Each structure stands twice: as structure tokens, then as C-alpha cells.
Amino acid sequence: MSRFVLRRLLQSAVVLLGVTLVVFLLLQLVPGDPVRVALGTRFDPQTYEALRTRAGLDRPLVAQYFSYVGRAVTGDLGVSFRSGQPVTRIVLERLPATLSLALTAVLIAVLVAFPLGVLAAVRSGSALDHAARVFSQFGVSVPDFWMGIMGILLFAGVLGWLPPSGYVPLTEDPAGWLAHVLLPAATVGLVTASILTRFIRSSVLEVLSADYVRTAEAKGLRTRVVVLRHVLRNALIPVITVVAVQLASLLGGVIVVEVLFAWPGIGRLTYDAVQARDYPVLQGAVLLVAALFLLMNLLVDILYARLDPRITAR
């Protein structure tokens, strides 16, 4: 068990190092002088020199990379070309908004996909199964921002039930937060649900044909007991992984949906940084998201090992 964790930890560390290299190289790929590009018409020699020195751009490339990694380890991701504020703080400030949106979306997705996927598998071939398949095909193919726009049109425009966009912190006004989060979370959640439904259905179907399910049926257990005790436990182990991976990718900020709903999370921050050519903020956001993504995947693998006694034994 601990050897498995150690190996995965080492693997993730190597990949994370690669991630820092990619993120570092992003800035080098900017055609021309990134600081000059970023400053644009606000150019003045003093700011220019200060930012260049702060970003370490006046040193050789290899030295730059090592100092970048070195500072990143201590939590220093440089300063914004725009505001001069520390990138780490700017990015972390956006985390609660993204977190609350991602978690709500995953909650919606699980609430929809779980019963739908399980029932579709248990009653495979039924009308419900077909409906589930249509739903998942729809969700995998629909652009989420289009669904978001249609949601705004219906719930904010025609019905007037929900605000079309905006954000209220959960800690300040829970009801207001809920009203604002519902549309974007449902938009993201339904797309996620469609992927989950498909996965849960095939996972349950696979377990249903397992020998030990026939054993359980042979014992004369009620169908409900067979499904709940024997099928679901086994079928849901891989599903948990997928849920966690989906959550991980949502934590990376759902750029388009956050832009559409004016939701001030990491995705929106990325977009603003791109518009403003604020490269350190872009780098910081991308690095943080990738690191979170890796961490989540690591946790998922460890969780998976805990859930499946067969892996723990190794």
C-alpha cells in the first residue's frame, strides 16, 4: 500500500516538474518582449525595467527556469504585469468562487447521473434506458455555453426566476449565492452528468454479468439487495474515480461558463489575464490548476486503492 502511494507520489512529482517547464516556456513563446507587449500603451521605462527584473527576464534561460521553480515551491509565482500584486494572492482569491461552482455542479451531476445510470443498466433495453442514452449523447455533444445561453433565455428571460449572471459569495448571502449559482452549475452539471450516466450504466452492466452476481441471485436474495449490496459496491468503485477526475477538471475553472455568467473564478481570471496579456497571472492560474488536477488524480488513485481490497493487498 505505502509502496504504491510512494510510486504514485514520485510519478506525480515528475509530471509536476514537466508542468512547470511547460508553464515556464509559455512566457518564452510570446513573440517579442512579453513585458513590452503587456504594457502596451502604458509603457514607461521604470515600470518596464522593474517588471523585467522581477520576472527574472534579464537572466539566462536555464537560470530563469530554476529560479522560477525555486520560487514557485515557496509559493511565489511572481507579480502581475498589470497590478503589480502577487500572482499567488490573485489566484487564491478566485478559488472559493470556482470551488463552490464546481462542487455544486458535481453534486447536480451525481444526483442526475446516479439514478439514471443505475436504472438504465438494471432495466437495460427499457424506455428509460433509451432515454438515458439519448440524454448522454445530447450532453456529450452540446456546447455548454450554448446550453447556458438557452438557460439564461428561459430562466432569466422568459420566466424571470433566476438572475442571468453575477456572483454573491456564499459566506455573505447563501440565498443570493444559490440563486446565482444554479444556472451555471446546472449548465456544467448536466454536461458532466451525461458523461457520468454513460459510465455508470456501462459499469453497472458489466458487474451485472459477473459470476458473483449470479451467485447472489442463486441465493434467492431480493433484486434490491442484489443490486444494492453486490452490484453497486463493485460498479461504483470505478465510477468514483471518474467523478473525482471530473471534479478535478472542473476545479480548473470552467472558463467559458464562468465568462458567460460573469462568475469570478479561476476560469474568468484566466480569460481576463489573456485579454490583458498579463502573462504571470496566466502562468500562475495554469500552474495552480494543473497542480490541483494532478493532486486530485493522486488522491483518486489512493482512494481507489482503499476502496478496492484487491489493490490494497498488493
Place this chain on the structure above:
Amino acid sequence: MTDRPVLAVEELTVTLGTRSGSARAVAGVDWSVHPGRTLALVGESGSGKTMSVLAATGLAPRTARVTGRVRLLGEELTALDPRRRRQLRGRHVGFVFQDPMTSLNPVLTVGRQVTEACEEHLGMSRRQARDRAVELLELVGIPSAARRVDDHPHQFSGGMRQRVVIAMALACDPALLIADEPTTALDVTTQAQIVELVAGLQRRLGTAVVWITHDLGVVAGVADTVAVMYGGRIVEQGPVDAVFAAPGHPYTRALLAARPRPGGAGDDLPAIPGAPPSPLELPAGCAFWPRCPVRGDARCEHELPPLTPVGPDHRVRSFYRTGEDR
């Protein structure tokens, strides 16, 4: 065998709807098994031996259409609603399936699996069920059962797992034990141990056993009566001594000839040339005709031979019998 059979099937037919048409997996089969006795169902895979048992106990796949009569402890199962059938099956029939590596649920402890049926059918509490599980694991010879009852299946070897499965099958004191090739997935020494274990338990508990196998060698040791199946039909059935002494059907003789000799290696000898017929296109006549070494005449090809008596309780489905009964 004067007493009432534990399980008896008559004219059992199973039709499976597949993508490429309907397949007759079992085509009108009669057999029965009496208390304390062992019936061996023998045949190659696809001969319908397993399907006939699954269908009889209501475990056939959902796509299967089952007709015929099935009586379990005197109750006509086909007339019962699925719920009652399920209860009867769980209470009175125990199953041991072929592969102990896959027939146990990997995420539940063995103790829980062994006696969960007792909670369902005997109204045991969780506590009682656990005690009963320890008792059963001891019964089937698992060392330090009290400690291992909370282990997971992957912590047991193949042979030990099959013992767990047997304990599970016996949990509710069933009147009938169905053993579907219970030794095929095991190594030779373990095979012998499992065969002995089941035989010993049967003597102690008086359980009837249906032993499904492709290996006539096993049959000689454990069975009282034997039914040889081919292409969804019984081609020969009778007391095990009579069938072994004077096999009447060419297929039975070929199986006996293909049996691994004591001391010989291997357990699965394909000594009969050709392959069994597809259940999708069963021939009009004798299903064994294309592979038959006797190959009588056109009648064999076009006409189904009836199951005709050749001795006391001994019947053979063939127009030709070279080895006549005494």
C-alpha cells in the same frame, strides 16, 4: 428410490433469443434427483447441461423462454410467481459454480457472503449469521475459521475459495446442492479434495446433489445416476454402474474412451473429432450423427431417435447399439 424426488424436470425446453435467431439450448429434457442421491449431468460445453439446471431453478437469462414442468420438493415451480420461486430456490437449493475466483464478491467479507442468505430466508440476525458462518467455514475445513470469517475472498487460495463457496451453498441446510463443474478451475490435488469434501458432506447432511461435469472420471466416483447430454438432449441416462458397464450410445462410449486414465496427464482430452452442433441449427435427426463413429443410415440424419429402455432405468437415444446390455 421410492421417495419423492427433491427436484424433477419434465420436458424442459429452453429457447434463447439471440441476435442471430433463436437457439434451442435445451430441447425436452427429463431428469430427477432423490434425497441423499447424486445425479451427474455429463456433456461438453454447450450441451445444455448447465442451462437445464439454471432454467429449472429460475436462473436462466432474461432472454430465455422456458417451458416444461419443474417440481422442487413437490411444488410446481413454473406455476409460482417469481418471488416465491426465488425464496424456494434460496432456501432449499445451494449452488457451487465453476470458478471460485469469480463467483465470490471481491468487496464483501467471506463471512457475510456465506450466510447472507440465512438472514434472508431463515430470519437470522447479523450476529447469528456471523456465528453460523464460522460454523460453516469450520465444516468445510477452513483453518482458524473464526479469524478468517472477516477476510475478503482475495485473501484465500483457489481451493480454499471453493470451500467457502461450498459453505455458502450449504448455509441454509438445502435439500439440494447443485455443483456446476466445481473442480474444473482447480489443480488436480485440490480437485480430489473438493470432490471428497462434497461427498463427505452429502453423507453427513443427506443432501441431494446434481453434479454437472464434462468429466466422466469424476462421475464414477460421486454419482448414483448419470444423464449424458448432447445438443440439448439427453442421449443416455441410467444408474452409473449400468452406464459404465454397458454404454449404449456411441457418444457415451466415445466419452468413456476419452476419459483420462489414472496416472495419465491432462484433464480435458478432445478425443472425439469434430465439434458439437450449434444450438442455432440443430439437425432434424440425431445431433451426434455428423461426428458419430457408427454412422448408421439416412434415418440417423433425418429422424430423431427416441430414448429407448435398454435395461432397468437405463435408456439410450440411438438407433444403433453395439454394446448391448447383458
Place this chain on the structure above:
Amino acid sequence: MSAARDSQARRALSALRHDPPAVAGAVVLLALVVVGTAGRWLAPAGVNDVDVDQMLHPPSWAHPFGTDELGRDVLSRVLVAARVSLEVGVVSVGIALLVGAGIGLVAGYYRGWVDNVLMRGMDVLFAFPVLLLAVAIVAVLGPGLLTAMIAIGVVYTPIFARVTRAGVLSVREQVFVRAAVSIGASDLRIIRRHVLPNIAAPLIVQTSLSLAFAILSEAALSFLGLGIQPPAPAWGRMLFDGRGFVTEAWWLGFFPGAAIFLTVLAFNLVGDALRDVLDPRQLTLGEASRSTT
């Protein structure tokens, strides 16, 4: 060998013909190709014909999809924009296929440290959410058609590398490949004659599914203003521009999005059908790669 492959292809085609969703998907794709090549002539109006008297008109006989905030004909813009989506999709998946399959081939065929280095590199690319990486690349290289193609191509490269490598590894151990190695056939010959034909099926499936994702990604990029630049029409961009008017002018939000949806759906339907026929075991690699934007 090639006869066997022909019959496999024929079997695949006949199976597809009996799969109504796949047929529907194929018909939509065909229509898309027609619109993509002839959109400019099919369009009833010029894509940038501004008409201040016709601003935000709802759908009518003159303008079946209505007009936008500058009085431009939405139908014409949707038709012409099809070309951009298809181009970006095809070129970026082409890049991903060539580069990814190349990397996977080399990694799986030679194994050892080459494999290690290449696949760890792919792991690194895999560590970024799809759209985020694409946005970052476009942001750095500057927005536009070409950079969008490159960015999406890079993002989908690791999937092709993994699929290819897995296929190569399984083929490499098969008897006929070992035999070819033992009689001293050159690597190139072995790859061309034995390895490529045997990994074609998963690659075809992955290509068709990736096209769907790539078009979705292109739409997202152009929604963020990082795709083809105005005044050229793009579906995603039309949605972005129309989002402010959507409660008054639903058609601005509806039609471009429906076009994206239909296109992606068509590729998915055909891809799923291909997977069922060609490669039933390849379960969820494609699905897993679709993360939300």
C-alpha cells in the same frame, strides 16, 4: 491480409447502414461538407452586409434565422461559419493524429528510455484541462485561425499517442511481428506492413470522436475571442456577441449553438457506431477526454 481487411471494412459499412443514428449522423456530416464548401454561394446574403434598418429582426421569410445587432443575416453567417469549424476540426485532429501516432509508434515500438521520455511528456500535457491548455497556447501565440488549430492539435496529441502506443505494444508481441523481426525485416517495413494495419481501427475510431471534441473546443475558443478573428463569422463568436441580447433576441443565441450541437452530435454518432463495429473494447478513452469547457 488485405483481403481480410477489405471484408472487415465491408462488414463495418454494412453494420453502419443498419444503425439509424449513425446514418443520421452521416447524412448531417455530408450536408456539412456541402455547406462547408459551398456555404458562400448558398448564403442568401453577404456575411458582413450591415443593414441598420434591419437590426435584431426576428426570423422571417427574408431572414429565416433573423438578423443580428448590426442587421446582418444570421442564416448566411451560420452557413459560412461551417467552413471554419470543419477546417479547424480537421486540421487540428490531423496534427494530433500525425504527431500523436508518431510519438506513440516510436514509444511503443522502441520502448526503453525513448518510450519513457515521450510518454512522460504526454503525461505532462495530459495534466492540463483541455481547454485551459488550448487557451494558454493561443494566448501566447496570439489569437487566430492557425494558432487555434495548433493549440487544439497539441491538446489532443496525447490521446493519440496513448491509443497508438497501446496498440503497438499488443501487436508487437504477436507471432507474425516477431517472425518478421527474426527474418531481419527493417523496422520501417515492419511498421508499415504489420503494425500500422493492426492499429488502424482504434485510430480511426479515436479520430472520429476527436473531431467532435475538437469542433467543440474550436467553438469554445472562438467564444472566448481566441479563434478566427472578426469580421469573419464563427459559431462560437456569434454566440459570444449575441449573449448580451439573448433575452430580447433568442435567435442570436439559438441558431449558431444549434449548428455546433448538430455538428458535434453527428461526429459523435458516427464515431460511436465506428467504435461499436471496429473496436468494441476501446471503452471510454474518448469520453474521458471530453472535459467540460
